[in-house]
Amino acid sequence: MLENYLREKLEEKSILLMTHIVIGYPSFEESLRIVEAMVEAGVDLMELQIPFSEPIADGPVILHANQSSLAAGSSVRKCFEFAGAVAERFSIPFLFMSYYNILFKYGTARFTAEMAARGLRGAIVPDLPPEEGQDYIDAMEQNSLDPIYIFSPATTDERMKYIARYGRGFIYCVARKGVTGLDTTFSKQLEAYLARCRAATDLPLALGFGVRDREDIDFLKGKVDIAVIGTQTIRIMEEQGVEAVGDFIRSLR
């Protein structure tokens, strides 16, 4: 299971890195090159986002990436093929990230069975709280896949414990209010929030939203197990090209 992999990695490294791409942005060929560069630079696990036309939890950068990928003809079928190919080629765990409609329209049972068959390890579905997701939770379990759940600073201690009951692999802690890709203040307040997260679950913790550079990651060491780099790699790629992605990842720790 994903949790065991993370625990083993944490014996070697003080903090793990999870990166994110939108599949098919800027193209499927370049997506593959980005994954390659990220794996070579030492990321420990990756989120592969299947684009959706209404990504309400994402900020402008990832929103634009979703739309570009769809406009260029991305489909769920192509995303599965892509994910299967990278999961076969690279040894790190790959997770899907998408919105629930993508799974629902495909058929949640069929979707999760295909995830397992193609070597994916888990999924993050930000618009599917546990209350709405029993079919998904059961289907993930049947296929030995990990549903990753989310904590936010607005989540009460009681609700964190409730969510943690359904989470597998790790818990994704959203650093702040707002959408992906905006600034986060790495502060005492964040520390207090992470302490609440830690108290609510024994699962490894990942922190995402606004993690940009080595300084942020140094701050997170000892407080969380995984730092999530999302929007920043898309920005680097857009500004400096795919070639810059590997160097950027290497600069982080």
Next chain:
Amino acid sequence: MIDRGYYAGFGGAYLPEILVATFDELIDAFHKAKADPAFWQEYADIMSTYSCRPTPLTFAQNLTRHFGGAKIYIKREDLNHTGAHKANNVMGQGLLVKRMGKTRVIAETGAGQHGVATATMAAKFGFRCTIYMGEVDVERQRPNVFWMERLGAEVVAVKEGTRILKDAINEAFRDWVSNMDDTHYVLGTACGPHPFPEMVTYFQSIIGKEARKQIMECEGRLPSRVYACVGGGSNAMGIFSGFMSDPVELVGVEAGGRGLDTGMHASRLCSKDASVGIAQGYKTYFLQNEDGQMRETHSVAAGLDYVGVSPILAHLRDRGRVRFEAATDREVVDALALTIRKEGVIPALESAHAFVQAFKEAPGLYRDDIVIINQSGRGDKDIFTIADAFEDPAWKEFIKEKAEKYNA
């Protein structure tokens, strides 16, 4: 959350975690208000002193004679302050915002009616206000942008996606997840995550309550049919809810655009292009492709140009309680022209969809049948769109001359 707002499988609350606490607070405030008889009284009072409630029920004598069938009545939501039924929902949510102690409101708008209504409410109650509006709609409803800005609202033109109503809703959600501590999202229709479908229907039910009372007073009997246009579904839910337990046929009319077989429409409940899905926080019929990506929609009426539909209406359709039809852009313009000439009332393009279907059916009904059409809004504020729809040459000339004066 305990009650998740399901209507036989439609609805729910598919929320990002960051918003769960905000929705818990909203549900709590709404239920407390609903249980407090003083709240509805306060709401009815403000609607009678600030808007024009009860709005009249007008007997359309000339249209009745013209079609030679059922007696046609029109419920005049166009006579609300700001010219549409949107005011009902907005003032109700405004009172809730005061109860919750929030100081800023945000809203999406398609035709601009809901945006103007929200900006008006914000001005009256002293809230800061931001309105999200698709770039396409900003262009086709420019006068409403002017009024929103005069009312003190910031209007943000949404340049993402299809640049219409659904994209404005997404942007409003993105604002809300950042600012929920002091901000309430005044969702304009009976869609979205629980409790919005129930809450918006609750405030709009004032239409149906009045209409039922009015028709009983003037005719002493119930109508055979009630017609309403359906975008998100709030005016329809409003008038239908007054007749839900009666032997009255309820007819919802969607935007048929250029025709259901062209793909250029916004019909979720009568076309084969829609299927059940989850987006914008709720489950209903959406116009989407086989992968679950939302399709582009089309309607001459910006307020009906939406991919989803109220989960309550989806349920009522599947149950057979509400019949759904679609009216094409062409039919809408014809019905609008006829109504203006025969009755001297000017329905909004959105509302004219309901008139189309009533006009198709009235001649086939008996003379002692009664039908009520909900005129959800007024059309004179849509002068640019309606003048274009009529292709009025004198108007075009006037605009050209006006532009030249600005250039001079």
